[in-house]
Amino acid sequence: MADLKTELGEAVAAAFAAEGVDASLARVTTSDRPDLADFQSNGALAAAKALKANPRDLATRVAARLSGDPRLSGVEVAGPGFINFKVAEATLATRAEAIAGDTVLAGASAVTTPRKVVIDYAGPNVAKPMHVGHLRSSIIGESLKRLFRLRGDTVWGDAHFGDWGFQMGLLIVAVGDEGRADAFLTDGEGPFPDQSPVSLEDLERLYPAAAAQAKEDPAFRDRARKATAELQAGRPGYRALWQHFVAVSRTALEREFGALGVTFDLWNGESDADPRMAEMIAHLEARGLLVQDDGARVVHVAGPGETRKKKLADGSVIEAPSPPPLLVISSEGSAMYGTTDMATIVDRRETIDPDLILYVVDERQAEHFEQVFRAAYLAGYAEKGTLEHLGFGTMNGTDGKPFKTRAGGVLKLHDLITQARDKARARLTEANLGADLSPEEFEATAHKVAIAALKFADLSNSRTTSYVFDLDRFMSFEGKTGPYLLYQVVRIRSLLRRAAEQGAGVSPIAIVESAERDLALTLDAFDQAVSDAYDKRMPHLIAEHAYRLAQSFSKFYAACPVLIAPDDATRGSRLALSKAALDQLVLALDVLGIETPERM
Ligand code: ARG
Numbered sequence: 001m002a003d004l005k006t007e008l009g010e011a012v013a014a015a016f017a018a019e020g021v022d023a024s025l026a027r028v029t030t031s032d033r034p035d036l037a038d039f040q041s042n043g044a045l046a047a048a049k050a051l052k053a054n055p056r057d058l059a060t061r062v063a064a065r066l067s068g069d070p071r072l073s074g075v076e077v078a079g080p081g082f083i084n085f086k087v088a089e090a091t092l093a094t095r096a097e098a099i100a101g102d103t104v105l106a107g108a109s110a111v112t113t114p115r116k117v118v119i120d121y122a123g124p125n126v127a128k129p130m131h132v133g134h135l136r137s138s139i140i141g142e143s144l145k146r147l148f149r150l151r152g153d154t155v156w157g158d159a160h161f162g163d164w165g166f167q168m169g170l171l172i173v174a175v176g177d178e179g180r181a182d183a184f185l186t187d188g189e190g191p192f193p194d195q196s197p198v199s200l201e202d203l204e205r206l207y208p209a210a211a212a213q214a215k216e217d218p219a220f221r222d223r224a225r226k227a228t229a230e231l232q233a234g235r236p237g238y239r240a241l242w243q244h245f246v247a248v249s250r251t252a253l254e255r256e257f258g259a260l261g262v263t264f265d266l267w268n269g270e271s272d273a274d275p276r277m278a279e280m281i282a283h284l285e286a287r288g289l290l291v292q293d294d295g296a297r298v299v300h301v302a303g304p305g306e307t308r309k310k311k312l313a314d315g316s317v318i319e320a321p322s323p324p325p326l327l328v329i330s331s332e333g334s335a336m337y338g339t340t341d342m343a344t345i346v347d348r349r350e351t352i353d354p355d356l357i358l359y360v361v362d363e364r365q366a367e368h369f370e371q372v373f374r375a376a377y378l379a380g381y382a383e384k385g386t387l388e389h390l391g392f393g394t395m396n397g398t399d400g401k402p403f404k405t406r407a408g409g410v411l412k413l414h415d416l417i418t419q420a421r422d423k424a425r426a427r428l429t430e431a432n433l434g435a436d437l438s439p440e441e442f443e444a445t446a447h448k449v450a451i452a453a454l455k456f457a458d459l460s461n462s463r464t465t466s467y468v469f470d471l472d473r474f475m476s477f478e479g480k481t482g483p484y485l486l487y488q489v490v491r492i493r494s495l496l497r498r499a500a501e502q503g504a505g506v507s508p509i510a511i512v513e514s515a516e517r518d519l520a521l522t523l524d525a526f527d528q529a530v531s532d533a534y535d536k537r538m539p540h541l542i543a544e545h546a547y548r549l550a551q552s553f554s555k556f557y558a559a560c561p562v563l564i565a566p567d568d569a570t571r572g573s574r575l576a577l578s579k580a581a582l583d584q585l586v587l588a589l590d591v592l593g594i595e596t597p598e599r600m
Contacts, residue, residue: 003528015065021047037084044081055081092511092520100580106587108530110152115355125162126249127203130413141360142262142593143539163269169228174210184241192240273343295331301374326371341372363391393466420450452482460543488550489596492582507572515559522552546588553581
């Protein structure tokens with residue numbers, strides 16, 4: 001259902017056109033003076049200037065054309081030529097009724113041509129604990145997955161598990177050096193032990209140590225490189241050992257994602273693209289795209305004249321191609337991060353043939369994706385414009401730098417969730433909430449509050465901006481926070497429960513009070529918020545709508561008694577409005593990946 005603002009915009013455009021004025025100037029916006037009007041159009045000012053006409057006269061003529069519109073109860077010209085619109089109460093009531101009756105989309109609309117969409121997000125890695133960088137990708141990606149699904153697309157969320165490359169060779173050598181994996185280090189064909197020789201704790205301890213050692217110890221680094229090459233070439237013992245690393249990590253990661261309410265349709269690893277590699281390289285070669293560069297093989301992706309100044313080691317400055325060439329095969333013969341991403345595009349094309357692939361990855365990887373996308377387009381693996389990098393800013397500490405723990409380390413996601421849950425319990429108790437709940441229900445509620453706080457704090461910021469991590473603020477029951485929204489949801493649920501106990505039901509919606517008008521208008525704006533969020537891939541537009549809706553309900557509830565309304569019809573109408581607000585709010589939060597409790 002198109003929202004009122006859009007519909008009015010079309011009507012005003014038609015009136016402009018009928019007056020011989022450029023219809024694109026007819027923009028309708030929400031009124032700055034809600035006491036006087038619901039919407040306004042300032043277009044007559046610019047249009048009159050272009051026509052050298054009197055703006056007030058033009059506005060008056062446009063207004064006269066619209067004054068018969070049955071959706072409007074008032075069309076007035078104000079000031080130098082603003083047109084103010086007041087929506088008829090009956091129109092608001094009909095529209096609110098339609099939203100209340102839309103049990104699936106709560107007033108939002110599906111796309112006309114559904115697409116097949118792959119969303120590549122989270123990108124966790126074997127043996128490396130997830131940190132807050134993965135948190136943002138997980139939260140934003142999960143929300144986009146839900147948003148695209150809501151609008152009718154077929155969506156595959158893919159974790160794109162980092163299970164390949166040099167890190168794996170490092171781990172094989174490090175585990176081998178501890179003398180625990182002898183059975184896997186033999187040259188034979190197996191069979192190899194079913195039991196993993198390492199736990200998650202071992203991997204998390206060994207990986208950073210091995211990475212550090214590789215930086216200082218060239219002999220160790222060379223052994224790790226060799227192990228990587230042998231693993232990738234298929235050495236059975238290494239493959240078996242690696243499978244254990246992958247399985248141990250994945251189990252732990254899935255537990256963490258589960259706690260966050262993040263799920264994937266695909267857990268494809270970078271390794272799954274490996275079988276596509278040889279054919280891909282041959283294809284790049286046949287197309288003449290693969291060129292020698294200092295012993296390595298690269299694809300040039302910059303067009304003519306695309307250069308930037310680059311300082312060389314000797315201090316001289318040259319004009320280098322920008323973006324730089326994509327490194328496909330290093331001088332040591334290994335496939336690189338970008339090679340894997342290219343091969344993954346080939347794999348997705350063969351298995352899914354998506355219309356669109358969205359990559360939800362830190363903004364700092366923007367150049368990497370620019371290189372990969374250009375190379376994929378050149379190779380004919382994807383149609384131009386069907387690969388999109390959706391970058392995001394960092395979660396910062398109060399010092400403005402990417403968030404670190406007090407000890408200076410990266411904060412593990414697991415510890416963050418634990419901290420958030422502790423705080424949620426304390427906040428609930430302080431606010432005297434959840435006192436009547438069973439211990440299990442209290443715990444489940446605290447978990448929901450914690451996750452809502454983290455997710456809403458992230459998603460209420462525009463994806464591209466960085467924000468400051470402040471658990472105390474995120475966790476407050478007041479202000480623009482997840483807990484505030486959950487509190488409003490629970491309040492409406494409690495109201496509806498009490499109504500049901502009293503045998504009070506819904507009846508046709510009537511819009512009388514200004515708080516009812518505001519609530520109806522807010523409900524009506526959902527469709528636009530959803531389609532804007534979808535078009536721009538910006539979940540914060542949904543977060544903003546959810547917050548506005550919660551506030552609008554709160555004001556309505558304060559101004560318009562529901563259970564003690566003056567008559568049954570008013571009570572029934574207000575209950576219907578409350579229920580519509582609840583359903584839309586719950587749906588908006590669901591799109592953000594936020595679960596709501598029944599009570600607290
Ligand atoms: N595993 C990578 C990391 O931790 C992120 C992967 C992003 N996705 C991709 N298709 N490259 O940085």
